[in-house]
Amino acid sequence: MEPLPLHLCKPYKLSSILNRLYSLIHVTALTSLIYYRVSSLASTPLASLPAQLLVFALELLLSLLWLLNQAYLWNPVSRRVFPERLPENEQNLPAIDVFICTADPKKEPPLEVMNTVLSAMALDYPSKKLHVYLSDDAGSALTLLALRQACAFASSWLPFCRRFGIKTRCPKRKYELFKEHIRIAEEEKSSATDKINPSIVEVIIDKSDDEVRTNQVEMPLLVYVSREKRPPHPHHFKAGALNCLLRVSSILSNSPYILVLDCDMYCNDPTSAKQAMCFHLDPKLSPSLAFVQFPQKFHNISSNDIYDSQLRTTFQVRWPGMDGIQGPMLSGTCFYMKREALYGIFLQKELHHLKESFGPSNELIISLQRSNQRKTIGNGTLSSTLQQEAQFLASYNYETNTLWGKQARYLYKSLIEDYFTGFILHCKGWKSVFCNPSRSAFLGSATSSLNDTLVQGTRWNCGLLEVTFSKCSPPLYGLSRMPLLQTMCYSYYALQPFYSLPLWCLASVPQLCLINGISLYPKVSSPWFVIFSSIFLCSLLKHLVDVLVTGGSVQTWCNEQRIWMIKSLTCYTYGTIDAILKCFGMKQPCFSPTNKVSDDEQAKLHQLGITRMVISGGANELLGQVILSFYILLESYPIIEGMAWRKDTGLVPASVALLSFVLSIIFLLLGSVVLSSKFGSGDFGNGSGGDGHGGVGHSGGDGHSGGGGHSDGDEGNVGGDDGNGSGDGRGGHASDGSGGGGGAVAAAAAATAAMAAMATAATMAIMTATTATTATTMTAATATTAVTMTAAAAMTASAYMAAAEDT
Numbered sequence: 001m002e003p004l005p006l007h008l009c010k011p012y013k014l015s016s017i018l019n020r021l022y023s024l025i026h027v028t029a030l031t032s033l034i035y036y037r038v039s040s041l042a043s044t045p046l047a048s049l050p051a052q053l054l055v056f057a058l059e060l061l062l063s064l065l066w067l068l069n070q071a072y073l074w075n076p077v078s079r080r081v082f083p084e085r086l087p088e089n090e091q092n093l094p095a096i097d098v099f100i101c102t103a104d105p106k107k108e109p110p111l112e113v114m115n116t117v118l119s120a121m122a123l124d125y126p127s128k129k130l131h132v133y134l135s136d137d138a139g140s141a142l143t144l145l146a147l148r149q150a151c152a153f154a155s156s157w158l159p160f161c162r163r164f165g166i167k168t169r170c171p172k173r174k175y176e177l178f179k180e181h182i183r184i185a186e187e188e189k190s191s192a193t194d195k196i197n198p199s200i201v202e203v204i205i206d207k208s209d210d211e212v213r214t215n216q217v218e219m220p221l222l223v224y225v226s227r228e229k230r231p232p233h234p235h236h237f238k239a240g241a242l243n244c245l246l247r248v249s250s251i252l253s254n255s256p257y258i259l260v261l262d263c264d265m266y267c268n269d270p271t272s273a274k275q276a277m278c279f280h281l282d283p284k285l286s287p288s289l290a291f292v293q294f295p296q297k298f299h300n301i302s303s304n305d306i307y308d309s310q311l312r313t314t315f316q317v318r319w320p321g322m323d324g325i326q327g328p329m330l331s332g333t334c335f336y337m338k339r340e341a342l343y344g345i346f347l348q349k350e351l352h353h354l355k356e357s358f359g360p361s362n363e364l365i366i367s368l369q370r371s372n373q374r375k376t377i378g379n380g381t382l383s384s385t386l387q388q389e390a391q392f393l394a395s396y397n398y399e400t401n402t403l404w405g406k407q408a409r410y411l412y413k414s415l416i417e418d419y420f421t422g423f424i425l426h427c428k429g430w431k432s433v434f435c436n437p438s439r440s441a442f443l444g445s446a447t448s449s450l451n452d453t454l455v456q457g458t459r460w461n462c463g464l465l466e467v468t469f470s471k472c473s474p475p476l477y478g479l480s481r482m483p484l485l486q487t488m489c490y491s492y493y494a495l496q497p498f499y500s501l502p503l504w505c506l507a508s509v510p511q512l513c514l515i516n517g518i519s520l521y522p523k524v525s526s527p528w529f530v531i532f533s534s535i536f537l538c539s540l541l542k543h544l545v546d547v548l549v550t551g552g553s554v555q556t557w558c559n560e561q562r563i564w565m566i567k568s569l570t571c572y573t574y575g576t577i578d579a580i581l582k583c584f585g586m587k588q589p590c591f592s593p594t595n596k597v598s599d600d601e602q603a604k605l606h607q608l609g610i611t612r613m614v615i616s617g618g619a620n621e622l623l624g625q626v627i628l629s630f631y632i633l634l635e636s637y638p639i640i641e642g643m644a645w646r647k648d649t650g651l652v653p654a655s656v657a658l659l660s661f662v663l664s665i666i667f668l669l670l671g672s673v674v675l676s677s678k679f680g681s682g683d684f685g686n687g688s689g690g691d692g693h694g695g696v697g698h699s700g701g702d703g704h705s706g707g708g709g710h711s712d713g714d715e716g717n718v719g720g721d722d723g724n725g726s727g728d729g730r731g732g733h734a735s736d737g738s739g740g741g742g743g744a745v746a747a748a749a750a751a752t753a754a755m756a757a758m759a760t761a762a763t764m765a766i767m768t769a770t771t772a773t774t775a776t777t778m779t780a781a782t783a784t785t786a787v788t789m790t791a792a793a794a795m796t797a798s799a800y801m802a803a804a805e806d807t
Contacts, residue, residue: 003085004082004085005082005085005282006081006082006085006086006277006278006279006281006282007079007080007081007082007278007279007282008079008080008082009077009078009079010077010078010079010080011075011076011077011324012076012077012078012320015073015076015549016073016074016075016076019070019073019074019076020073020074022538022542023070023073025538026066026535026538026539027067029531029534029535029538030063030066030535032528032531033059033063033531033532033535034060034063036522036528036531037052037056037059040052041053041056048518051509051513051518051520052520054505054509055505055509055510055520058501058502058505058506059502061498061501061502062502064495065492065495065496065498065499066539067488068488068489068491068492068495069492070488071321071325071485071486071488071489071492072317072318072321072322072489072492073317073321074321074324074325074485075321075324075325075485076317076320076321076323076324077320077323077324078320078436079323079433079434079435079436081275081278081279081435081437082278083271083274083275083277083278085278086274086277086278086281090125090126090129091126091128091129093125093126093129093274093277094129094255094256094257094277094280094281095128095129095130095131095253095255095256095257096123096125096129096130096131096255096257096258096259096273096336097131097132097133097245097249097253097254097255097257097258097259097339098120098123098130098131098132098133098258098259098261099133099135099242099245099249099258099259099260099261100113100116100117100120100132100133100134100135100261100262100263101134101135101137101238101241101242101245101262101263102134102135102136102137102138102143102263103136103137103138103237103238103241103593104137104138104593105138105140105142105143107593107594108263108264108593110140110142110143110146111146112263112264112445113134113143113146113263113264114146114147114149114150115266116261116262116263116264116265116266116267117132117134117147117150117222118150118153118154118157118266119266119267119268119270120132120220120259120261120266120267121154121158121219121220121222122154122157122158122161122162122267122270123267123270123272123273124270124271124273124274125270125273125274127218127219127220128218129255130220130221130273131220131221131223131249131252131253131255132220132221132222132223133223133225133245133248133249134147134222134223134224134225135225135226135227135241135242135244135245136224136225136226137197137226137227137229137235137237137241138197138226139197139198139200139226139229143224144200144202144224144226147204147222147224148204151204151205151219151222154219154222155219158219161270167268167269167270167439168268197226197227197228197229198226198228199226199227199228199391199392199394199395199396200224200225200226200391200394201223201224201225201226201248201382201387201390201391201394202223202224203221203222203223203252203381203382204222204223204224205222205381221252221253223248223249223252225244225245225248225390225394226394227240227241227244227394227395227396228394228395228396229396230396233396233397235396236405236412237415237417238332238410238417239405239410239411239412239417239421240399240405240412242260242409242410242417243399243404243405243409243410244393244394246258246339246342246409246410247359247361247364247393247394247398248390248393248394250364250367250368250393251361251363251364251367251386251389251390251393252382252386252390254339254367254370255339256338256339256340257276257277257280257336257337257338257339258336258337258338258339259273259276259335259336259337260332260333260334260335260337261333261334261442262332262333262444264444264445265296265333265334265442265443265444266442266443266444267441267442268297268439268440268441268442268443269437269439269440269441269442272294272437272441272442273336275292275435275437275441276292276294276336276435277336279292279433279435280292280336280338285431285433288429288430288431289338289430289431289432289433290327290337290338290341290425290426290430290431290432291330291335291336291337291338291341291422291425291432292335292336292432292433292434292435293319293327293328293329293330293331293334293335293432293433293434293435294334294335294434294435294436294437294441294442295315295316295319295334295434295436295440295441296311296315296331296332296333296334296442296444297310297315297440297442297443297444298310298443298444298445298446299443299444299445300445300446300448301446304555304559305556305559306559306562306563307446307447307450307453307559307563308559308560308563308564309446309447309448309453310446312547312550312552312556312560313546313560314331315436316550316551317546317550318489319331319434319436320434320436321489322434322486322489323432323433323434325483325485325486325489326426326431326432326482326483326486327426327431327432327433327434328432328433328434329418329419329422329423329432329489329490329493330418330419330421330422330425330432331418332416332417332418333442333444334441334442341425341430342408342409342410342421343368343408343409344408344428351365354368356401356402356403357402357403357407357408358402358403358404359393359398359399359402359404360398361389361392361393361398363386363389364393409421411424413466413467413470414463414464414466414467414470415459415460415462415463415466416459416460416463416464416467419463419464419467419493420463420467420472423467423472423474423478423490424472426478426482426486426490427472427477427478427481427482428481447594450566452594453563454566454567454570454571454574455571455594456571456594457567457570457571457572457575458570458571458574458575458578459575460571460575461496461497461571461572461574461575461576461579462497462574462575462576462578462579462582463575464493464494464496464497464575465494465497465575465576465579465580466579466582467494468494468495468579469579469583473494474487474490474491474493474494475487475491475494475495478490478491496572497572497575497576497579498572498576499568499572500568500569500572500573500576503565503568503569503572504569504573507569508667508671512671512672515672516671516672540561543557543560543561544557547560643656643657643660
């Protein structure tokens, strides 16, 4: 009789069918759009051809990104685990090393880091099989002292958890004395550290009274590691810290499985280790399984979640979709990795090849042939020989002339080592699984300010493009090494920063053309308008359905739409610029840890508002651009609110608003001058009319825009044979600007454009920022740019059409 399975995999059949049907319909619509654009190029006036080509090219880019995104929806699955079916004798379970990384005690408070350490030590797993390593890249004496205090507290806390079956093993309220010790240490010790840090490896033991410790159960091995750092020698940030922990742990515990946690991501469910072992110990899955990824969830997210901090799309849509192919991407934290997957084929190499790969340490080479041997002596400290060897492995130059970070282990060359490392593992044939239990296995601290969110996003997108620009670019390197759908998933993230290009275009070009009366989309009376509008509306509706199905609300949908636009205009843009500068050697790699210090004076949540603007008159040619303007305006109301009338900490600085105003004026004026020189012979309100055949300015056509440069003669006729007359009520313009209400239109348009300019160019202000401090300070205002630019265009169009109707 075969043993019962340790886990089950269930495909979402109905969801898969519906997603594929939607993809088929949407592809058909996109094909029609492309056909329209190509077929209409021949009849497009030469003067407006550049704008049409630019919009078309960026529509193709958006279509490509949409197509790649469909791979996540092709075959989503869910998994269920049965930890109770694991071997009854827990001593038969494999050992686990836990890696926790911290880099800055100012941004990552030691108390929060110790919460994570204690929760990892309290996992529901045999103590002899559990080893916790804390990497301190700051080399902070405060962090080391805090870890010693945590160890003393754990000697009483862990037995308490096991005795009473406490689930949430991250202490929050029952350790006031422990917290007080940490606070005193923070006051007495400076958190500032020297740039040169010596290597420190220390096994932490409880040095409290022996009579107390004799009654306590055995605790997991706890090790403090601070690797040596000597600028300007590169230390490769988090990837370098993880590789250092790999080496040190190899000669101390050498467990076959590794749990990686961010310093703020504590273990919320002590059974997560056993849940992961349900996959790693499956004889059918285990030989090819590299890691088990758990979702990142956060305890400090508001119900509104205005910054999409929960990453709903990633962990509730995309990762289950990839799980049905080859497995989800490595997500930086909350994953159980197989050590063999990181060491790879080097285990089979000869000695000199092993040293070329792993370095000169004989102890490290020997550890490759054994597993789970805790090397400590009687009182829990390391022998002098092992201590020296561990410090040697943590030295700054150990990786010189080796393959650490180049072809194996946690890979360098990118700020996001998780994405790069996971991609290479999947290219080598390894698989991964996504485990999303009902009780959150891990909980962390999400960013609580827009600046932190966008700075973090900038780092991520820069790292993505570093991989894209490398010889291991996912669209090319992965195509022959992974399934097509898996390659599409990785390629989507590799090209994600390029969302900035079409978003910048859609935030400026259609609106600028709208102000100058140039049509980029089909007339409302044209059947092709249905194609464009259906693509736009169906995309929004599909996103809304996904949000509602995964437990979100309409408010969640609005927030995700808004933050996507903000990120596309800001951190996607900055990430792209940073990556390009690094490729040309014009910028050095830098890493700023996300601020995890709680701020009691957080800004109030942005609430969406609706601004009512009535558009009068016919909108046959320009309605598409007007709708686009109003849509972005409504989505971005909270940002405009922050720049216009917020009085709390959410207020955009006046200097940034002023700079935005100036740059807006410059952009609108220069854009209008360029367009008027190309698309018309006169000022706003002038045209070439006469017989109804207008230029691309504001004469002829249907009375709103010359658009295509001509009309059928009677639709836009101004009523007189010389172009002067009262018009037909639809806003025709005379060649001298005196007929058809051209002056009123010009005045209204100019007034509204001036109002619009006040809110326009925060993004351009950002582009002029040359220092990290300036960019960080102005990041919140970046989103204001295109957002308010479209608001301006919308108001201009409103006034333009209203004036045209009145005359």
